[in-house]
Amino acid sequence: MNIGQAAAASGVSAKMIRYYESIGLMPKIVRTESGYRVYSEHDVHTLRFIRRARDLGFSVEQIADLVSLWQDRERASKDVKTIALEHVSVLERKIRELQEMASTLKHLARTCHGDGRPQCPILEELANDDATPAPAKPDAKFGALGKTSTR
Template structure:
Protein backbone atom coordinates (compact mmCIF):
# COMPACT_ATOMS: atom_id res chain seq x y z
CA UNK A 1 0.00 0.00 0.00
CA UNK A 2 1.50 3.31 -1.11
CA UNK A 3 0.28 5.74 1.47
CA UNK A 4 3.31 7.83 2.40
CA UNK A 5 3.94 11.26 0.90
CA UNK A 6 7.46 12.22 -0.11
CA UNK A 7 7.86 14.27 3.07
CA UNK A 8 6.73 11.32 5.21
CA UNK A 9 9.05 8.99 3.28
CA UNK A 10 11.90 11.45 3.75
CA UNK A 11 11.31 11.64 7.48
CA UNK A 12 10.96 7.87 7.87
CA UNK A 13 14.01 7.04 5.75
CA UNK A 14 16.37 9.83 6.73
CA UNK A 15 16.78 10.80 3.05
CA UNK A 16 15.59 14.31 2.22
CA UNK A 17 12.90 14.83 -0.40
CA UNK A 18 15.28 16.49 -2.86
CA UNK A 19 17.59 13.47 -2.75
CA UNK A 20 14.66 11.07 -3.14
CA UNK A 21 13.67 12.88 -6.33
CA UNK A 22 17.28 12.85 -7.51
CA UNK A 23 17.68 9.12 -6.81
CA UNK A 24 14.53 8.52 -8.85
CA UNK A 25 15.74 10.70 -11.72
CA UNK A 26 19.04 8.83 -12.08
CA UNK A 27 17.56 5.38 -11.57
CA UNK A 28 18.99 4.49 -8.16
CA UNK A 29 15.41 3.83 -7.07
CA UNK A 30 12.40 3.27 -9.33
CA UNK A 31 10.02 6.18 -9.95
CA UNK A 32 7.38 6.52 -7.28
CA UNK A 33 3.79 5.77 -8.07
CA UNK A 34 1.56 8.82 -8.26
CA UNK A 35 -1.70 9.48 -6.46
CA UNK A 36 -4.70 10.89 -8.32
CA UNK A 37 -3.51 14.37 -7.35
CA UNK A 38 -0.09 13.71 -8.96
CA UNK A 39 1.83 13.52 -5.70
CA UNK A 40 4.40 10.79 -5.22
CA UNK A 41 3.32 7.92 -2.98
CA UNK A 42 5.68 5.57 -1.15
CA UNK A 43 5.14 2.19 0.47
CA UNK A 44 6.88 0.76 3.51
CA UNK A 45 9.08 -1.23 1.08
CA UNK A 46 10.03 1.99 -0.73
CA UNK A 47 11.06 3.52 2.59
CA UNK A 48 13.06 0.39 3.42
CA UNK A 49 14.86 0.76 0.07
CA UNK A 50 15.59 4.42 0.83
CA UNK A 51 17.10 3.40 4.18
CA UNK A 52 19.23 0.85 2.32
CA UNK A 53 20.43 3.59 -0.04
CA UNK A 54 21.15 5.94 2.88
CA UNK A 55 23.20 3.28 4.65
CA UNK A 56 25.16 2.52 1.48
CA UNK A 57 25.83 6.26 1.00
CA UNK A 58 26.95 6.52 4.62
CA UNK A 59 29.47 3.78 3.88
CA UNK A 60 30.75 5.84 0.97
CA UNK A 61 29.52 3.75 -1.95
CA UNK A 62 29.16 5.63 -5.24
CA UNK A 63 25.72 6.11 -6.74
CA UNK A 64 26.66 3.66 -9.50
CA UNK A 65 27.60 1.05 -6.90
CA UNK A 66 24.43 1.74 -4.94
CA UNK A 67 22.32 1.23 -8.03
CA UNK A 68 23.99 -2.16 -8.50
CA UNK A 69 23.63 -3.00 -4.81
CA UNK A 70 19.92 -2.17 -4.81
CA UNK A 71 19.46 -4.41 -7.84
CA UNK A 72 21.39 -7.23 -6.20
CA UNK A 73 19.53 -6.77 -2.91
CA UNK A 74 16.19 -7.03 -4.66
CA UNK A 75 17.26 -10.04 -6.74
CA UNK A 76 16.71 -13.12 -4.61
CA UNK A 77 18.69 -15.30 -7.06
CA UNK A 78 21.78 -13.08 -6.90
CA UNK A 79 25.23 -14.49 -6.32
CA UNK A 80 26.77 -13.14 -3.14
CA UNK A 81 30.11 -13.10 -4.99
CA UNK A 82 28.91 -10.04 -6.93
CA UNK A 83 28.07 -8.21 -3.72
CA UNK A 84 31.39 -9.17 -2.17
CA UNK A 85 33.28 -7.99 -5.26
CA UNK A 86 31.57 -4.59 -5.06
CA UNK A 87 32.36 -4.32 -1.34
CA UNK A 88 36.00 -5.33 -1.80
CA UNK A 89 36.51 -2.89 -4.68
CA UNK A 90 35.03 -0.15 -2.50
CA UNK A 91 37.32 -1.12 0.39
CA UNK A 92 40.33 -0.77 -1.93
CA UNK A 93 39.20 2.73 -2.92
CA UNK A 94 38.71 3.60 0.75
CA UNK A 95 42.17 2.28 1.61
CA UNK A 96 43.71 4.45 -1.13
CA UNK A 97 41.80 7.47 0.18
CA UNK A 98 42.95 6.74 3.73
CA UNK A 99 46.57 6.61 2.53
CA UNK A 100 46.08 9.91 0.69
CA UNK A 101 44.55 11.54 3.78
CA UNK A 102 47.32 10.15 5.99
CA UNK A 103 49.91 11.69 3.66
CA UNK A 104 48.12 15.04 3.84
CA UNK A 105 47.98 14.80 7.62
CA UNK A 106 51.67 13.92 7.87
CA UNK A 107 52.66 16.85 5.65
CA UNK A 108 50.55 19.27 7.68
CA UNK A 109 51.93 17.86 10.93
CA UNK A 110 55.51 18.41 9.74
CA UNK A 111 54.71 21.95 8.63
CA UNK A 112 52.80 22.72 11.82
CA UNK A 113 55.66 21.41 13.96
CA UNK A 114 58.07 23.67 12.05
CA UNK A 115 55.89 26.75 12.57
CA UNK A 116 56.67 28.76 15.69
CA UNK A 117 53.09 29.97 15.98
CA UNK A 118 54.12 33.26 17.56
CA UNK A 119 54.36 36.91 16.47
CA UNK A 120 57.03 36.25 13.83
CA UNK A 121 55.86 36.63 10.23
CA UNK A 122 57.95 33.67 9.06
CA UNK A 123 55.63 30.70 8.55
CA UNK A 124 56.73 27.37 7.00
CA UNK A 125 53.10 26.46 6.32
CA UNK A 126 52.54 29.50 4.10
CA UNK A 127 55.99 29.10 2.50
CA UNK A 128 55.19 25.51 1.56
CA UNK A 129 51.80 26.47 0.13
CA UNK A 130 53.39 29.33 -1.83
CA UNK A 131 56.13 27.02 -3.09
CA UNK A 132 53.60 24.49 -4.33
CA UNK A 133 51.53 27.25 -5.90
CA UNK A 134 54.64 28.74 -7.51
CA UNK A 135 55.58 25.39 -9.02
CA UNK A 136 52.09 25.09 -10.47
CA UNK A 137 52.25 28.61 -11.89
CA UNK A 138 55.64 27.86 -13.49
CA UNK A 139 54.24 24.70 -15.06
CA UNK A 140 51.31 26.66 -16.47
CA UNK A 141 53.50 29.41 -17.94
CA UNK A 142 55.67 26.91 -19.79
CA UNK A 143 52.75 25.73 -21.93
Protein backbone atom coordinates in the same frame (compact mmCIF):
# COMPACT_ATOMS: atom_id res chain seq x y z
CA MET B 1 2.58 7.76 2.64
CA ASN B 2 3.66 11.09 1.19
CA ILE B 3 7.24 12.20 0.51
CA GLY B 4 7.60 13.92 3.90
CA GLN B 5 6.53 10.78 5.72
CA ALA B 6 8.81 8.63 3.56
CA ALA B 7 11.69 11.01 4.29
CA ALA B 8 11.06 10.82 8.04
CA ALA B 9 10.69 7.03 7.97
CA SER B 10 13.82 6.43 5.86
CA GLY B 11 16.17 9.16 7.06
CA VAL B 12 16.57 10.42 3.47
CA SER B 13 15.59 14.01 2.72
CA ALA B 14 12.70 14.70 0.34
CA LYS B 15 15.14 16.43 -2.00
CA MET B 16 17.37 13.35 -2.15
CA ILE B 17 14.36 11.07 -2.64
CA ARG B 18 13.36 13.11 -5.69
CA TYR B 19 16.96 12.99 -6.94
CA TYR B 20 17.19 9.21 -6.50
CA GLU B 21 13.96 8.85 -8.45
CA SER B 22 15.19 11.19 -11.21
CA ILE B 23 18.40 9.19 -11.77
CA GLY B 24 16.61 5.84 -11.64
CA LEU B 25 18.01 4.66 -8.32
CA MET B 26 14.43 4.45 -7.13
CA PRO B 27 11.72 3.15 -9.42
CA LYS B 28 9.07 5.60 -10.59
CA ILE B 29 6.81 6.21 -7.63
CA VAL B 30 3.06 5.81 -7.86
CA ARG B 31 1.30 9.17 -8.02
CA THR B 32 -2.17 10.31 -7.14
CA GLU B 33 -4.41 11.94 -9.75
CA SER B 34 -3.25 15.29 -8.44
CA GLY B 35 0.41 14.32 -8.96
CA TYR B 36 1.50 13.63 -5.38
CA ARG B 37 3.92 10.77 -4.84
CA VAL B 38 2.68 7.85 -2.75
CA TYR B 39 5.36 5.71 -1.10
CA SER B 40 4.94 2.12 0.03
CA GLU B 41 6.76 0.35 2.85
CA HIS B 42 8.85 -1.35 0.17
CA ASP B 43 9.88 2.07 -1.20
CA VAL B 44 10.89 3.19 2.30
CA HIS B 45 12.88 -0.03 2.77
CA THR B 46 14.70 0.68 -0.49
CA LEU B 47 15.44 4.23 0.66
CA ARG B 48 16.90 2.90 3.92
CA PHE B 49 19.06 0.51 1.93
CA ILE B 50 20.31 3.40 -0.20
CA ARG B 51 20.94 5.56 2.88
CA ARG B 52 22.99 2.82 4.57
CA ALA B 53 25.01 2.31 1.38
CA ARG B 54 25.66 6.07 1.18
CA ASP B 55 26.67 6.08 4.86
CA LEU B 56 29.33 3.50 3.95
CA GLY B 57 30.60 5.77 1.18
CA PHE B 58 29.47 3.80 -1.85
CA SER B 59 29.10 5.87 -5.02
CA VAL B 60 25.73 6.31 -6.71
CA GLU B 61 26.86 3.90 -9.45
CA GLN B 62 27.87 1.29 -6.87
CA ILE B 63 24.58 1.76 -5.04
CA ALA B 64 22.68 1.22 -8.27
CA ASP B 65 24.55 -2.05 -8.73
CA LEU B 66 23.92 -3.04 -5.11
CA VAL B 67 20.19 -2.23 -5.32
CA SER B 68 19.97 -4.28 -8.50
CA LEU B 69 21.76 -7.21 -6.87
CA TRP B 70 19.64 -6.87 -3.72
CA GLN B 71 16.46 -7.09 -5.75
CA ASP B 72 17.75 -10.04 -7.82
CA ARG B 73 17.10 -13.19 -5.82
CA GLU B 74 19.16 -15.19 -8.35
CA ARG B 75 22.29 -13.08 -7.76
CA ALA B 76 25.65 -14.51 -6.86
CA SER B 77 26.95 -13.26 -3.53
CA LYS B 78 30.43 -13.06 -5.06
CA ASP B 79 29.22 -10.12 -7.16
CA VAL B 80 28.22 -8.23 -4.03
CA LYS B 81 31.46 -9.15 -2.28
CA THR B 82 33.48 -7.91 -5.25
CA ILE B 83 31.81 -4.49 -5.07
CA ALA B 84 32.35 -4.31 -1.31
CA LEU B 85 36.03 -5.30 -1.46
CA GLU B 86 36.75 -2.87 -4.30
CA HIS B 87 35.22 -0.15 -2.14
CA VAL B 88 37.34 -1.23 0.84
CA SER B 89 40.46 -0.82 -1.32
CA VAL B 90 39.41 2.69 -2.28
CA LEU B 91 38.71 3.58 1.36
CA GLU B 92 42.05 2.21 2.51
CA ARG B 93 43.88 4.22 -0.16
CA LYS B 94 42.04 7.37 0.94
CA ILE B 95 42.93 6.65 4.57
CA ARG B 96 46.62 6.35 3.64
CA GLU B 97 46.46 9.61 1.68
CA LEU B 98 44.78 11.41 4.58
CA GLN B 99 47.36 10.05 7.03
CA GLU B 100 50.15 11.27 4.75
CA MET B 101 48.54 14.71 4.51
CA ALA B 102 48.17 14.89 8.29
CA SER B 103 51.79 13.87 8.74
CA THR B 104 52.98 16.54 6.32
CA LEU B 105 50.86 19.22 7.99
CA LYS B 106 52.06 18.19 11.45
CA HIS B 107 55.64 18.47 10.24
CA LEU B 108 55.01 21.91 8.76
CA ALA B 109 53.24 23.05 11.93
CA ARG B 110 56.22 21.89 14.05
CA THR B 111 58.56 23.99 11.89
CA CYS B 112 56.41 27.10 12.23
CA HIS B 113 57.29 29.37 15.15
CA GLY B 114 53.68 30.47 15.52
CA ASP B 115 54.69 33.88 16.83
CA GLY B 116 54.39 37.44 15.59
CA ARG B 117 57.01 37.06 12.86
CA PRO B 118 55.80 37.07 9.25
CA GLN B 119 57.95 34.08 8.21
CA CYS B 120 55.77 30.98 7.96
CA PRO B 121 57.09 27.65 6.66
CA ILE B 122 53.54 26.45 6.09
CA LEU B 123 52.75 29.26 3.65
CA GLU B 124 56.22 29.00 2.10
CA GLU B 125 55.66 25.31 1.35
CA LEU B 126 52.19 25.95 -0.09
CA ALA B 127 53.66 28.63 -2.34
CA ASN B 128 56.58 26.40 -3.41
CA ASP B 129 56.18 25.68 -7.12
CA ASP B 130 58.67 22.80 -6.85
CA ALA B 131 56.68 20.98 -4.18
CA THR B 132 55.26 17.62 -5.11
CA PRO B 133 51.47 17.55 -5.38
CA ALA B 134 51.07 14.44 -3.24
CA PRO B 135 52.20 14.52 0.38
CA ALA B 136 55.40 12.62 0.97
CA LYS B 137 55.86 10.06 3.70
CA PRO B 138 57.83 11.28 6.73
CA ASP B 139 61.52 10.57 6.67
CA ALA B 140 63.48 10.79 9.90
CA LYS B 141 66.51 12.30 8.18
CA PHE B 142 64.83 14.70 5.78
CA GLY B 143 61.42 15.50 7.27
CA ALA B 144 57.94 14.97 5.88
CA LEU B 145 58.64 16.62 2.53
CA GLY B 146 61.75 14.65 1.69
CA LYS B 147 64.12 17.60 1.82
CA THR B 148 66.36 19.02 4.49
CA SER B 149 64.70 21.64 6.56
CA THR B 150 66.37 24.97 7.27
CA ARG B 151 63.41 26.41 9.10
